[in-house]
Amino acid sequence: MTAPARIRIHARQVAVPGLELLAPGGIAWGECSELRIPLTPTPLKAQPSAYVQAAWAVKPYGTLTAVNVSAAIADYALFVRLRWSCSSPVRAITDNDVFADACAVMFPADGADGQAPLMGEPGRPVELWQWRAGTDAPFVLTATGPGTSTRLGHHAVAVASEWSGDRWTVVFRRAIDAPGVTLGPGHVVPAGFAVWQGSNSERAGLAAHTPDWISLDIAR
Amino acid sequence: MGTLTSRPKRQLAMVFDLNKCLGCQSCTIACKTLWTEGPGMESMWWNIVNTMPGRGTPRDVFTHGGGYADGQPVPGNFPPLREYGEAWGFDQEATFFSGDVERVPLHPKEHDGASPSWGPNWDEDMGGGVYPNSYFFYLQQVCANCSKPACLEACPREALYRREEDGIILIDEERCHGYRFCAEACPYKRIYFNPTRAIAQKCISCYPRLEAGVAPACVRQCPGRVRHIDYMDNLEGHPHKLVNEWKVALPLRPDFGTEPNVFYVPPLAPPAFNEAGEFDETQPRIPTEYLSEMFGPGVERALETIQVEREKVARGEYSELMDILISRDWNDLMGPFTQNPAQLDRAPGRA
Numbered sequence: 194m195t196a197p198a199r200i201r202i203h204a205r206q207v208a209v210p211g212l213e214l215l216a217p218g219g220i221a222w223g224e225c226s227e228l229r230i231p232l233t234p235t236p237l238k239a240q241p242s243a244y245v246q247a248a249w250a251v252k253p254y255g256t257l258t259a260v261n262v263s264a265a266i267a268d269y270a271l272f273v274r275l276r277w278s279c280s281s282p283v284r285a286i287t288d289n290d291v292f293a294d295a296c297a298v299m300f301p302a303d304g305a306d307g308q309a310p311l312m313g314e315p316g317r318p319v320e321l322w323q324w325r326a327g328t329d330a331p332f333v334l335t336a337t338g339p340g341t342s343t344r345l346g347h348h349a350v351a352v353a354s355e356w357s358g359d360r361w362t363v364v365f366r367r368a369i370d371a372p373g374v375t376l377g378p379g380h381v382v383p384a385g386f387a388v389w390q391g392s393n394s395e396r397a398g399l400a401a402h403t404p405d406w407i408s409l410d411i412a413r
Numbered sequence: 414m415g416t417l418t419s420r421p422k423r424q425l426a427m428v429f430d431l432n433k434c435l436g437c438q439s440c441t442i443a444c445k446t447l448w449t450e451g452p453g454m455e456s457m458w459w460n461i462v463n464t465m466p467g468r469g470t471p472r473d474v475f476t477h478g479g480g481y482a483d484g485q486p487v488p489g490n491f492p493p494l495r496e497y498g499e500a501w502g503f504d505q506e507a508t509f510f511s512g513d514v515e516r517v518p519l520h521p522k523e524h525d526g527a528s529p530s531w532g533p534n535w536d537e538d539m540g541g542g543v544y545p546n547s548y549f550f551y552l553q554q555v556c557a558n559c560s561k562p563a564c565l566e567a568c569p570r571e572a573l574y575r576r577e578e579d580g581i582i583l584i585d586e587e588r589c590h591g592y593r594f595c596a597e598a599c600p601y602k603r604i605y606f607n608p609t610r611a612i613a614q615k616c617i618s619c620y621p622r623l624e625a626g627v628a629p630a631c632v633r634q635c636p637g638r639v640r641h642i643d644y645m646d647n648l649e650g651h652p653h654k655l656v657n658e659w660k661v662a663l664p665l666r667p668d669f670g671t672e673p674n675v676f677y678v679p680p681l682a683p684p685a686f687n688e689a690g691e692f693d694e695t696q697p698r699i700p701t702e703y704l705s706e707m708f709g710p711g712v713e714r715a716l717e718t719i720q721v722e723r724e725k726v727a728r729g730e731y732s733e734l735m736d737i738l739i740s741r742d743w744n745d746l747m748g749p750f751t752q753n754p755a756q757l758d759r760a761p762g763r764a
Contacts, residue, residue, distance in 0.1 A: 244567030244598050248488035288493045289596065289606045340569045342590075397569050397592045 201408040202228055202384070204264035204271060211268035217355035217362035222274060227263040230386060232401035239311065240398050241340040255401035257388050260296070266369070266412055271376050273298055273322075273365045273409075275386060280359045283391030285327030292396045295389040296363050297323040300374040300382055300409075302335060310385045310406045312336045312398075320374045324352045324363050326391065331365065333373070339398055348373070376411060384409040421580035425558060425618065426652035427632070428641040428662040430678040430738055432719075434551040436537070438462055440631035440640070444555075447630045448617070453609025455500030459616035460631045463534050465552045466541035466703060471496040471602055472531045480563050480600035480669030489597040491606070498532025499523045541703070545690070548698050550680040553639065555631060556603045556616035557665070557673030558582050564615075567598035572613075579644070580674065581618045589613055600669035626752030633747070633754075638740050643748030645674070650748050651737055652676065659734050661715040663708040678738065679704055679712050681719050 207214065209221040234255025240246050261276040275296050286293050301308055302318040313319035313336045321342065323332040333348035349371035354363045369376050376382060383406035389395040444460035463469045471477070471492040478489030501521035508519045521529050540549025558575075562582050565573040572588035573595060575581070584595075591611035596604040604615045619629035627633070632640040643650030645657075655662035655678065662676035682698035697716075704712045722732040737745075744751040 240569060242567055242569040242594060244486040244488075244563065244594055245569055247486045248594075248597065286591070286608060286611055288495075288608075289491045289497075289593065290493050340571065342570075344590075397590070397594070 199406060199408045200228060200230060201410055202262055202264050203410045203412065204266050204273075205412045207265045207267045209267055211270050211272070211366065214265055214267050214272040214274075215351065215353045215364055215366050217274065217353055217364050218357070221267075222263060222265070225263040225265045225274075227261050227274075227276070229259050229261050230403060230407060231259050232257055232386070232388065233404050235387075235398050235400050235402050239339055245397070245399070249399060254390075254393055254395050254399045256393070257390060257401040260386055260388055260401075262386060262407070264409060264411075266378065269370070270366050270368045271411065273384075274362065275364075275388070276360055276362045277388050278359060279356065279361045279390070279392075281392040282356045282361065283326060284356065290394070292389070292391040292394050293326040293328075294361060294391040295323060295325040295396075295400075296361070297321050297387045298365055299385040299387070302374055304375045304380065304382045306383055306406070310383070310403065312339045312342065314338060322350045322352075322365050322367070324354060324365070326354065326356075326361075378411055378413045380411050382409045382411065383407070420560065421575055421577050423578060424560070424580040424645045424674055425623075426643065426645040426656070426674045426676065427555075428652050428655045428676045428678065429553050430639050430641070431550050431552070431680045432678060432738075433637045433639045434462070434553060435637045436462060436464070436534075436551040437636060438534075439634045439636055440553060441533075443630040443634035444616070447619070449614075453607035454605075454614065456494060456497060457605040457607075457614065458497075458533055459603075459605070459614075460553070460555050461533055462551050462553045464537050464540060464549050465707070466549065467534075467536040467539060469552075470498065470531075470533045470535070472535070474602050475600070475666060477602060478600070479598045479602075480671050481561065482670065484670070486563060486567065486598065487600075489600065491593050491596040492602070495523065495529075496531055497605075498529065498535070501529055501532070541700075542698065546685045546698055548682050550682075550699075552665075552677075553631075554601060554603060554665075555629075555675065556582065556618065557601065557671075557675040558618060560672035560674060561670065563598040563600065563669075563671050564595035564604055567594040568592070569594065576620070579618075579620075579623070581620050581623075583617055583620070584613055584615060586610075586612050586614075600666065600671060601673070622754065623750055625754070625757055626750055627754045627757070628747040628750040632750075638743065638746055641737075641740070641746050641748075642750060647748065651740075651746065652748075654733075654737055659718060659737075660711060661718050661734065663711050663715060666707065667709040668706075677708060678719070679708050679715055681716050681723075 213219045213221040264273045299321045302320045308317045318335045318337045321334045331352040333345045334342040336342035351366045385403045387400045387402040389400045449457040542548045589612040641651035684692045685696040685698045687693040722734040725732045726735045740746045
């Protein structure tokens with residue numbers, strides 16, 4: 194029995210200035226195909242805290258069923274765009290009990306296949322680009338397992354976001370040759386995606402995510 | 414995250430004598446001016462004193478879950494800032510420069526202009542009971558550095574940790590990502606959220622002072638000599654004497670299951686008046702059920718012990734317990750932390 198074919202996202206070369214792609218609603222994205230990628234709740238048993246497991250045992254989370262993803266190459270940078278339905282946006286952390294909407298793209302740090310699509314393993318880190326509503330810059334993190342993520346102080350990832358029409362649109366940008374996971378033309382890199390719905394107090398490991406790696410096929 | 418595999422080598426402990434607190438908030442201000450003046454900390458009160466019986470801070474403080482039941486974590490919530498009390502603003506321009514000071518009183522406003530409906534010690538001195546049997550006492554709270562800290566065990570990132578040398582629980586602000594499970598899990602609601610930095614913050618037991626031999630600010634600044642501090646393993650220290658030997662210092666809400674290391678000498682009130690206006694020695698002014706709920710089943714025995722020892726002193730006899738509680742020498746309250754901060758080569762650094 195063969196494994197099901199992995200979903201494949203093609204990041205094609207787009208002959209537009211990169212700034213146009215960094216605009217979430219930019220018309221340049223019309224030239225790129227968009228894939229609807231199914232999401233499932235992250236496993237409760239993987240939450241590294243008995244409190245979190247107890248508090249969320251009967252409370253649904255990660256209920257967003259899909260995120261639309263497209264990718265492109267322009268100005269020698271990779272752009273990844275995520276779009277998802279959100280009728281109750283939480284645009285910033287404004288109170289003790291308010292959690293902002295967020296999303297992330299994750300790669301095996303070595304760009305190679307072979308590890309579970311979770312938060313990395315000892316000796317096999319993952320790299321995450323995370324956007325959180327209300328913040329100007331994304332977080333770039335590495336992790337070698339649940340609860341181990343560490344934010345990098347310096348990184349080359351930029352982000353832009355927009356909420357309109359009951360939908361978030363978030364674009365990440367990273368120069369192809371910037372430090373981090375290898376994203377060179379012609380590479381096929383495993384990628385994962387996650388979305389946190391702030392209106393449901395989702396944070397940390399409580400999210401909707403891709404339970405399997407997606408192949409990000411970067412055009413030559 | 415996960416479980417605590419070992420206890421610290423030593424455990425710092427404090428005892429607060431509820432019979433001596435004046436409700437003056439010197440401790441509160443000492444803490445505030447020392448630790449919580451930074452951005453995003455405006456509404457934090459790592460030390461807080463509330464009138465009891467009362468709803469506390471945040472409002473209905475002991476009803477928000479957290480802690481443990483039968484050894485299992487109890488889900489909790491983290492009340493919104495308004496339930497703690499915002500750092501209110503005051504329109505001084507309107508009051509003092511409108512030309513109509515009598516009609517424009519200085520009045521606190523929340524960030525959206527609303528009048529506050531709750532804040533620290535909001536129900537000050539209201540207390541309980543019905544005249545002439547009304548009563549109240551002040552309850553001081555700091556982080557209790559619990560031996561079974563629900564906050565620490567709730568964090569999925571191990572951003573909280575316990576110091577091996579004294580059991581103080583701290584938050585690593587570099588590791589904290591502001592998830593706030595710790596604040597939900599603390600049944601005493603002693604963890605705050607800094608919205609500017611998106612991290613959790615809490616009482617640090619003045620550990621930089623302790624490391625310089627100086628007692629915490631709340632202890633040293635207390636004019637009522639309410640607070641005793643020492644390592645619990647010091648058999649001559651006040652916490653050990655009051656908690657383990659005399660058994661007059663009790664944990665707050667032990668039913669929460671976190672084994673706090675701050676203990677309270679329960680309030681001893683006069684008997685209740687009967688309908689003839691005379692003392693009824695059989696009826697306590699403060700209902701025993703209430704005190705038992707607050708301080709556990711040992712409260713009746715503790716109060717009896719204090720009463721017996723007081724009467725001994727009244728007869729001119731010696732009482733070790735009364736000597737400890739009175740602490741005629743101020744330094745006796747502070748265990749090994751008697752260093753005068755003004756006489757240090759330099760002031761202890763801030764965290």
